[in-house]
Amino acid sequence: MSTPVSEPLNKPLSTAASKPRRRPLRFPWLLVYAIGYLIFLYLPVLLLPLFSFNDGTIVAFPMKGFTLKWYAQLGEQDTLLQAMVNSLIVGAVTALVATSLGLFAARAYVRYRFKGRELSEGLVMLPLVIPGIIVASSMLVLFISLGLKPSLTTVILGHVFVALPFAVSIMKSAFDDFDQSLEEAAFDLGESVIGTFRRVTLPIVAPGIVASLLVTFTVSFDEFVLAFFLSGNQPTLPVYIWSQIRFPAKLPNTLALGSLLLLASVLLLLTAEYFRRRSAKSA
């Protein structure tokens, strides 16, 4: 392409391009702001694991020394373990129900144009913006008037309500790039409607399903307000932790437990994000 004529013309151009224009040196306000922001956001969270290793019951500097006893004691506390089991049950059931509902809702939202689609989608997403306290108190009133005593069942119902928007949006992104002719091809090759769903739809959106299960589980596991109102005498872990915070001697245990939960949450969300990306890529 390069003729001898164009070469001298190109030279000054390329040297000019290779040297980026320097801005005058200034104090990096933006960088300071960004770092300050991150510290403000995450420092309190980091204090939690830090003091969980502190050999003393008072959460204040200076720290006393390193210990693992708060972690070791966790295993001996039956009510705590029971609360943990409650949370796991609620989380697992919520994740399964919300993800199943989200799977079908998302497929309908992405695939079909029907009357009331936007309204229904808006209603499904609404729990994201309704204050938890409003939802919690109105659900309590509703359940009691229906004769449902506060229990893990009512917590699960409440959690499905708040977890559904997450499930629907994750499943929608899984269906967005899903070529509809894949399902048609399976059907055309003699497969039944259910067989098509099982052999083609499910495997292809599987990473999205896993991501949705993990996220909705986390949403339920961390949820406090609804659980506080609806759990009755079967506290979930956040409700139990809240009740323990009033006793200073128990505080380090709570910190240890909180640190473990923090770690588990981060791991769960990272795994969920990994699957979500994989589903976006493979579709």
Next chain:
Amino acid sequence: MTTQNIIEISGVEKRFGTFTAVRDLNLTLKEGEFFSLLGPSGCGKTTALRMIAGFQDHDAGTIRIGGQDMEHIPANKRPTNMVFQSYAIFPHLNVGDNVAFGLRKLKLGKAETEERVAEALEMVELGGLQSRKATELSGGQRQRVALARALVMRPKVLLLDEPLSALDKNLREAMQFEMRRLQQKLGITFVMVTHDQYEAMTMSDRIGVMFKGQLKQVDKPEVLYARPCSQEVAAFIGGMNFLDAAVTGEMNGKLHADVRGFGPLSIDVNPNVARRGPQLLAGIRPEQLEISAQKPDGYDGYLQGTVTNAAFYGENVHYHVTADGLPQPIAVSVPNYFHTVDHKQGDPVWLGVQNASVIDLGAREA
């Protein structure tokens, strides 16, 4: 050669709300025929194909495949299989499992399944690629897998929705011949939807041309090209010069007409013409005109004009020639014999035409 009818469509109509996508479709296809539905996008050809496949119900009329009425028979129970425009290769399965997908329902033994998969892949020249991942296939290979996956089912009719539109030009041309060869070898009826007239002409036994939901003409490619039924069809297939003509008499299947620019010519009556009017519309293909600096010998009609445009297309050279009294320039296409463009813009030229090259197109369309 059997001449049994495999598909009989009569009076089929499809509406989406107030929009009629397909109206009064009548079509009979013979066993072993390669048929193409050709038309611009949105003309209803894909809807027609999807009604044959069973993905869409028809609102009126009947569709019979192999003598059986297809009313209320869903796609998974019809003796048809489809190659999708996007190929719809299952991304979570390898090539072998993709091809074997439909065989599972037939409850064949493992050995027979494997044998049929191998045979189908051999047929599309992908022998031995059973374990290749679907995501590792090139565009051409995906197309072949889609073909094998449909053909392994041994359908009575194979439906193809724009099967070559996603391929680049060279691959597309190679696949045209290969699909034609495959179809002739298997003797299965192929019904292809395409908007590409060349693709339709090179591959098909017969072509149906659709406009605005209506099937306008069904004919062999050469008949469609030489005797189109209307201005619309003539304009869609190949290049065409349209000239108004005044009929002065009719005798022995010939129209005597004064063709604007070329003078009196004798035109064969076109039996396909759909609509007659007081004025005659004559058509002349650009490649059937002679262009020369001097008046050429041996033609039935002549026109003297000026070159307004000359373009080198590789295999041929295109000219636009204007003359007094012509509303539009006349397009002329000359084979590229010596890599030269013989006439320049502004040159005076003569055009010559034979009687046999002038096509009777009936009435001009508004």
